[in-house]
Amino acid sequence: MDEVTRIQQQAQHGHAHQADTVHLPEPTAMPMVLALGISLLITGMVTHWVISLLGLIFTLRAIVGWFFDVFPHEKHIDVPVEAGILAITTTRTTRDQLPVSADHRKLLPVETFSITSGIKGGIAGGIAMIIPAAVFGLARYHSVWYAVNLLAAGGFVRWAGESNAFLAQFHLEGLLAATGIHALTSVLIGLLYGAMLPMFPRKPILTAGFVAPLLWTGILYSAIGIISPILNDRISWRWFILSQIAFGLVCGFVVNLQVRVRTPQFRALPFAVRAGIHSDNIEQIEQIEEAEKTKPVDKKDDYV
Amino acid sequence: MANANPVWEAIDETPTTRPRRLVLEVVHDWVTTVDHKKIGLMYIAYALIFLVIAGIEAMLIRIQLAVPNNHFVSPQVFNRLFTMHGTTMVFFVGMPILFGFGNYLVPLMIGARDMAFPRLNAFSFWISAFGGILLYFSYIGGSGLYGAGSAPDIGWFAYAPLTAKVFSPGHSTDYWTLAVFLSGIGSVGTALNIVTTTLCLRCKGMKLSRMPLLVWLYLVQGGLVFVAVGPLTAAQIMLLLDRYLGSHFFDTQAGGSAVLWMHFFWIFGHPEVYVLVLPAFAFVNEIVPVFSRKAIFGYPAMVAASVGIGFISLSVWAHHMFTVGLGAAGNTFFVFATMVISVPTGIKIFNWLATIWGGKIIFAVPMMFCVAFLFQFLIAGLTGIMLSAAPFDWQLSASYFVIAHFHYVLVGAILTALFGAFYYWYPKVTGRMMNETLGKWHFWLFIIGFHLTFDFMHIPGLLGMPRRIYTYEAGRGWDNLNLIVSIGGFVQAIGILIFVYNLIRSRTQGDIAGHDPWDAWTLEWAVPSPPPSYNFAVEPTVNSRRPLWDLKHPEDPDSDYE
Numbered sequence: 001m002d003e004v005t006r007i008q009q010q011a012q013h014g015h016a017h018q019a020d021t022v023h024l025p026e027p028t029a030m031p032m033v034l035a036l037g038i039s040l041l042i043t044g045m046v047t048h049w050v051i052s053l054l055g056l057i058f059t060l061r062a063i064v065g066w067f068f069d070v071f072p073h074e075k076h077i078d079v080p081v082e083a084g085i086l087a088i089t090t091t092r093t094t095r096d097q098l099p100v101s102a103d104h105r106k107l108l109p110v111e112t113f114s115i116t117s118g119i120k121g122g123i124a125g126g127i128a129m130i131i132p133a134a135v136f137g138l139a140r141y142h143s144v145w146y147a148v149n150l151l152a153a154g155g156f157v158r159w160a161g162e163s164n165a166f167l168a169q170f171h172l173e174g175l176l177a178a179t180g181i182h183a184l185t186s187v188l189i190g191l192l193y194g195a196m197l198p199m200f201p202r203k204p205i206l207t208a209g210f211v212a213p214l215l216w217t218g219i220l221y222s223a224i225g226i227i228s229p230i231l232n233d234r235i236s237w238r239w240f241i242l243s244q245i246a247f248g249l250v251c252g253f254v255v256n257l258q259v260r261v262r263t264p265q266f267r268a269l270p271f272a273v274r275a276g277i278h279s280d281n282i283e284q285i286e287q288i289e290e291a292e293k294t295k296p297v298d299k300k301d302d303y304v
Numbered sequence: 305m306a307n308a309n310p311v312w313e314a315i316d317e318t319p320t321t322r323p324r325r326l327v328l329e330v331v332h333d334w335v336t337t338v339d340h341k342k343i344g345l346m347y348i349a350y351a352l353i354f355l356v357i358a359g360i361e362a363m364l365i366r367i368q369l370a371v372p373n374n375h376f377v378s379p380q381v382f383n384r385l386f387t388m389h390g391t392t393m394v395f396f397v398g399m400p401i402l403f404g405f406g407n408y409l410v411p412l413m414i415g416a417r418d419m420a421f422p423r424l425n426a427f428s429f430w431i432s433a434f435g436g437i438l439l440y441f442s443y444i445g446g447s448g449l450y451g452a453g454s455a456p457d458i459g460w461f462a463y464a465p466l467t468a469k470v471f472s473p474g475h476s477t478d479y480w481t482l483a484v485f486l487s488g489i490g491s492v493g494t495a496l497n498i499v500t501t502t503l504c505l506r507c508k509g510m511k512l513s514r515m516p517l518l519v520w521l522y523l524v525q526g527g528l529v530f531v532a533v534g535p536l537t538a539a540q541i542m543l544l545l546d547r548y549l550g551s552h553f554f555d556t557q558a559g560g561s562a563v564l565w566m567h568f569f570w571i572f573g574h575p576e577v578y579v580l581v582l583p584a585f586a587f588v589n590e591i592v593p594v595f596s597r598k599a600i601f602g603y604p605a606m607v608a609a610s611v612g613i614g615f616i617s618l619s620v621w622a623h624h625m626f627t628v629g630l631g632a633a634g635n636t637f638f639v640f641a642t643m644v645i646s647v648p649t650g651i652k653i654f655n656w657l658a659t660i661w662g663g664k665i666i667f668a669v670p671m672m673f674c675v676a677f678l679f680q681f682l683i684a685g686l687t688g689i690m691l692s693a694a695p696f697d698w699q700l701s702a703s704y705f706v707i708a709h710f711h712y713v714l715v716g717a718i719l720t721a722l723f724g725a726f727y728y729w730y731p732k733v734t735g736r737m738m739n740e741t742l743g744k745w746h747f748w749l750f751i752i753g754f755h756l757t758f759d760f761m762h763i764p765g766l767l768g769m770p771r772r773i774y775t776y777e778a779g780r781g782w783d784n785l786n787l788i789v790s791i792g793g794f795v796q797a798i799g800i801l802i803f804v805y806n807l808i809r810s811r812t813q814g815d816i817a818g819h820d821p822w823d824a825w826t827l828e829w830a831v832p833s834p835p836p837s838y839n840f841a842v843e844p845t846v847n848s849r850r851p852l853w854d855l856k857h858p859e860d861p862d863s864d865y866e
Binding site: 086154 | 417438441475482544548820852855860
């Protein structure tokens with residue numbers, strides 16, 4: 001305890017403290033008495049009013065007692081500190097480093113896209129996806145609303161038995177529900193693109209425009225019967241794949257247009273690369289990563 | 305952190321013999337204490353007493369259901385038994401015991417001397433304790449001092465309109481309401497203390513990103529208590545108004561709504577599951593790394609998952625109410641919200657497995673319980689996902705399948721992790737080790753009993769056995785299964801009795817533990833066992849998430865990597 005603190009405490013409490021003691025709050029029965037008082041107070045509701053009266057007396061006594069426990073100064077006790085040495089040691093004196101694959105850290109990108117990139121991509125892809133969906137509705141049912149209502153039908157159980165003609169009409173609730181579902185899904189998938197594309201930097205168009213939409217379609221194909229049986233009965237998978245590809249191409253394009261941000265992996269690069277004096281080409285990055293492999297990334301100690 | 309830091313300089317570790325004191329002096333010491341450690345121990349002791357009581361109730365329920373057409377207890381007594389068992393386990397065992405561990409450990413782990421509000425801490429304990437006593441006083445005072453006693457018989461969730469005066473005359477329902485109300489006050493007080501202590505009393509260097517995961521989980525748990533307990537308390541006040549002052553909140557005959565009570569109750573009830581399970585996660589987070597001899601895998605993801613679980617758990621309550629007819633939009637939302645919570649939970653399971661993976665695993669008793677926790681919590685989660693699908697739930701809601709599912713969570717996950725925590729921190733609390741052989745007997749009997757009981761309990765549920773059923777006809781395919789379930793219950797009880805014996809015996813006969821018997825890395829192991837009343841002679845300074853690792857391995861401190 002420094003001298004300034006000691007003087008401050010003396011001024012506050014009006015007496016000195018031992019340097020080898022610790023201040024702790026003084027034990028008090030008031031919390032217990034207050035708890036008992038409140039408990040008895042309400043127990044009177046189911047027993048007898050005298051119990052409540054007793055509880056009220058306890059409660060008031062405890063409030064007064066508690067007040068004087070903390071005002072004008074909080075009561076405390078000085079507990080002497082025990083002397084001695086507690087050694088913090090271990091018998092486990094050797095450490096193992098877990099083997100790390102040479103390719104392990106190469107999977108982590110040095111740069112990635114910001115979260116807003118994914119959102120922008122999702123919005124753009126979502127808009128692009130509307131075009132083939134609308135064309136599908138016009139070509140087959142002469143209405144742009146068919147695809148909208150079909151998407152919304154997952155949320156309206158009562159639409160299960162409705163005709164195609166009904167789904168081809170405009171329904172405000174259908175438009176609102178479909179907009180909500182479509183917007184949410186598009187943004188979430190856009191975020192996934194933002195996170196995923198830096199992991200596959202070599203063929204972004206192939207990844208974003210074709211591989212991801214086909215994978216997504218496969219997942220939905222297996223699950224759509226549970227998520228939306230109505231959609232499952234009436235969906236046209238060829239048109240669906242076309243709209244997914246439209247989403248993937250546009251979303252991937254928009255995401256790739258955005259400025260990249262650096263990940264913590266970037267810190268592993270030498271200052272010259274980070275400062276832009278040297279280009280951070282892939283060979284250099286690989287050299288750095290090779291050097292990084294010698295650093296322990298996960299450790300455990302031997303059980304001796 | 306330098307070895308010269310004065311915090312690490314204390315204490316002779318040999319247990320000293322205290323001078324004998326009068327019983328009254330000892331009682332006075334405990335009644336007036338505001339020390340977080342003593343309050344934590346009182347929470348735990350009080351919860352253990354109620355655990356034994358609620359366990360006996362469970363055994364009576366299982367005797368009644370062991371064979372068909374049984375009349376071991378009357379239907380009225382049976383209703384009281386399952387009501388008191390559920391209420392006691394949730395409000396007077398689960399919450400207090402976990403608050404007890406939190407009280408004891410949180411200040412020690414963050415390098416603080418006590419809770420932020422020590423007197424409020426004592427008040428919170430005592431009012432919870434009186435709540436439990438009031439609940440059991442109903443057995444003799446349930447109809448008031450002038451009538452015969454009767455415990456509550458309305459189920460632990462007290463659905464309306466069963467709680468209306470016309471269906472629940474006398475005062476037994478009021479005892480339930482008031483007891484839980486008192487417990488709620490204590491819960492909020494303790495949560496306030498844990499949150500404030502965590503946010504305001506961390507030692508130097510302990511940034512939020514360096515806090516032990518146990519403390520993070522208690523922080524999230526405290527936040528959940530704030531949000532969850534309020535609606536229940538409000539609903540209880542509304543129920544009292546209905547019963548005493550003629551209001552009609554839940555009176556379906558007068559424009560009230562029984563479903564309103566369900567919403568209020570489950571807005572509390574589902575976060576409550578996470579209030580109970582988050583501390584179990586917390587224990588596993590501390591035990592698994594130490595017994596795998598590795599740092600926890602994915603600390604930031606674990607923190608994010610914990611916070612994520614906290615938020616998502618507030619939006620899933622109506623999956624308990626699929627059968628009331630929520631409508632397509634409600635069903636869809638709550639199905640998805642419930643399924644989404646499996647994502648952060650899955651992250652946790654993967655991270656625990658990744659922590660164990662490649663480690664030098666030590667299968668001491670705490671670790672054995674944690675491994676059992678991992679298996680059992682996974683199965684509990686999987687049946688939870690099954691029940692989260694509304695059509696599946698429509699078939700099995702209010703069946704023994706649901707009972708099996710939530711007991712898998714409460715016993716298979718929470719109680720199992722809790723036992724691990726007892727074995728892990730008992731040396732810190734008492735200065736002595738629990739007996740390892742008895743611990744293994746406890747483990748195997750408990751785990752075998754658990755699986756006999758709750759694995760087999762799923763099947764009568766799938767075969768249509770409803771929950772809360774008093775007895776059943778022979779020949780429905782439930783007979784042998786129920787007998788196995790009951791036998792398993794008794795096997796568990798034997799395991800728990802061994803645990804209680806071990807707990808008492810080791811207090812005086814256990815091996816001397818020293819301050820750090822597990823070679824662990826968090827701050828509570830840097831103080832003597834048991835810790836002095838002031839915890840730390842000087843405020844510690846930490847530079848990483850494993851301050852004791854840094855001290856033990858100054859050549860390779862964690863602070864170089866964080």
